[in-house]
Amino acid sequence: MSKAFEAIDRLKSEWDTLQPLALENERRLWQKLRLEWNYHSNHIEGNTLTYGETALLLLHGQTHGDHSIREYEEMKAHDMGIEHLRFLAADRARLIGETDIRDLNRIILKEPFWKPTRTTEGQPTRSKVFPGEYKTLPNSVITATGELFEYARPIDVPARMQAVVEWLATSLGERSLHLLQIAAKLHHDFVLIHPFDDGNGRVSRMLVNYLLLREGYPPLIVPTGEKNSYLTSLRLADAGDLGPLSEFLGTQLERSLKLAIKAAKGESIEEPSDVEKQVALFVRGEQARKKELGLPTGEVLGQLAETSFYPFIAELERKLDGLKPLFSKCNVVTENLRGARAFGAGVSRQEIEFQIPGGQILMSFRFLGYRGESSTPFDHTSVVGIHFPPGKYTITQDGNVLVSKPYTEPILNEEIDQITARILAKIFGVIRGKASPRE
Incomplete structure (x- = not known):
C-alpha cells in the first residue's frame, strides 16, 4: 500500500x-x-x-x-x-x-x-x-x-x-x-x-x-x-x-x-x-x-454625475453668481466637507463621489451681509439637494422637490436651464422681499 x-x-x-x-x-x-x-x-x-x-x-x-x-x-x-x-x-x-x-x-x-x-x-x-x-x-x-x-x-x-x-x-x-x-x-x-x-x-x-x-x-x-x-x-x-x-x-x-x-x-x-x-x-x-430595491449602482451614479449632476451644479453656480454684488460674501458649503468655496470655483468630483455612499448631496448656498439699502442687514441660505432613494433620484430646494426621475433618465440640457432658473428666481424673490423698499 x-x-x-x-x-x-x-x-x-x-x-x-x-x-x-x-x-x-x-x-x-x-x-x-x-x-x-x-x-x-x-x-x-x-x-x-x-x-x-x-x-x-x-x-x-x-x-x-x-x-x-x-x-x-x-x-x-x-x-x-x-x-x-x-x-x-x-x-x-x-x-x-x-x-x-x-x-x-x-x-x-x-x-x-x-x-x-x-x-x-x-x-x-x-x-x-x-x-x-x-x-x-x-x-x-x-x-x-x-x-x-x-x-x-x-x-x-x-x-x-x-x-x-x-x-x-x-x-x-x-x-x-x-x-x-x-x-x-x-x-x-x-x-x-x-x-x-x-x-x-x-x-x-x-x-x-x-x-x-x-x-x-x-x-x-x-x-x-x-x-x-x-x-x-x-x-x-x-x-x-x-x-x-x-x-x-x-x-x-x-x-x-x-x-x-x-x-x-x-x-x-x-x-x-x-x-x-x-x-x-x-x-x-x-x-x-x-x-x-431599485437602488442605483456606483456605475449608474457615475454616469449620471457626468451627464447630469456636474452640468447642473455648474450651471446653478453660474446663475447664482449674478447675486454676488448684493452681498459682502457668497460661498457654498457641501455637507460633510470642511470649509466653503466660492461660487464658480468648479464643483469637485471628490465632493460628489464622497456623498454618493451617504445617499445624497446637500449644498448650502450662503449669501452673507446684504450690501443694499435695508433697514436691517441680513443673510440668506438656500439648500439644494440631490438625493438617491430607491427607484428615482430627486433634486430639491429647501426641501421642495423640483425633479424626480428614474435612474435610467438623465437631466437634459434644457431641463437644467429651467430648473436652475427656478432656483435662482426663488432665492432672488426671498432676497428682494427682505430688502427695504426705496423711498
Whole structure:
C-alpha cells in the first residue's frame, strides 16, 4: 500500500472518531463542499458561472452576470443530482445500478437539447441529446496530438455498463483493492465507455463520490485549477497506468478529510481563497439587493454625475453668481466637507463621489451681509439637494422637490436651464422681499 493511501487511512480513522458531528459543524462543512463540488465540476465542463455567482444562485436563489439561462439551469440541476446521489449513497443495503446512473444523467441534464458535433467525415453538424438515454451515435475526441480517440460503440454500451456495475459489486465485496483504486478504475472505465451524449464527466465524478459517501468519507473535489493534471492522469490511465489517477484522487480526498476534521473540531474551515469567494458573494448579493430595491449602482451614479449632476451644479453656480454684488460674501458649503468655496470655483468630483455612499448631496448656498439699502442687514441660505432613494433620484430646494426621475433618465440640457432658473428666481424673490423698499 502506498504512503498516500496510508495517510488517507489515518485521516479516515481520525474522522470516524469524531462522529457524529454537531449539527452546526455538519451544516457549514456540507455547505462548503456542496458549493465547491457544483462550481468546480461544472466549470471543468465549460460552465462560466463564478464561485460567487454559484453561491448566490444555490444559497439565495438569485442570479447575476451575463450568462445563458442554460448555465443557471445546469448548475441547479447538478445540485439536484448531488442530493439524489447522497440519497443513493445512504442506502447501504443496495449498490448503485445502471438505472441509477441513467437517472443521475437525466437529473443533471434535465431536458433534451441540441448539441454541436461533427460527422464521421469531420463536417460540423448537431445532434439531439436525450437525458438519461445511452448514446445512439459514436462519440470521440481529438487528442492534443491530433489523434482521434474513439469511445465505446453505441451498440456495446449496455453490455459494458452492466459489466462495470458487476465488477464494482465484486470489488467492493472482495476488498482486495484500496477504495481509491476502485474509484479510479470505476471513473476511468466509465469515461472509456462515455455512455451518454453529454454529462459523462460530471457523472463520472459523481460515481467517485458515491463510493466515498457510501463508505463514510466526505466527497472529494476535482478543482478546476488542477484540470490539466486531472486530464493527464486520465490519459495515463488510457495507456494502462491507473496509478497517477489513484494518486490524484487521493490528493483531493486528503484535502477533503483534513477540511472535514477541522470542521468536526469546531475549527475554521475558511481557506485563503475562501475570503475572496465570500467577498465576491457579498458583492454580488449587495448588487442583487440593490437591483431588487431599485437602488442605483456606483456605475449608474457615475454616469449620471457626468451627464447630469456636474452640468447642473455648474450651471446653478453660474446663475447664482449674478447675486454676488448684493452681498459682502457668497460661498457654498457641501455637507460633510470642511470649509466653503466660492461660487464658480468648479464643483469637485471628490465632493460628489464622497456623498454618493451617504445617499445624497446637500449644498448650502450662503449669501452673507446684504450690501443694499435695508433697514436691517441680513443673510440668506438656500439648500439644494440631490438625493438617491430607491427607484428615482430627486433634486430639491429647501426641501421642495423640483425633479424626480428614474435612474435610467438623465437631466437634459434644457431641463437644467429651467430648473436652475427656478432656483435662482426663488432665492432672488426671498432676497428682494427682505430688502427695504426705496423711498
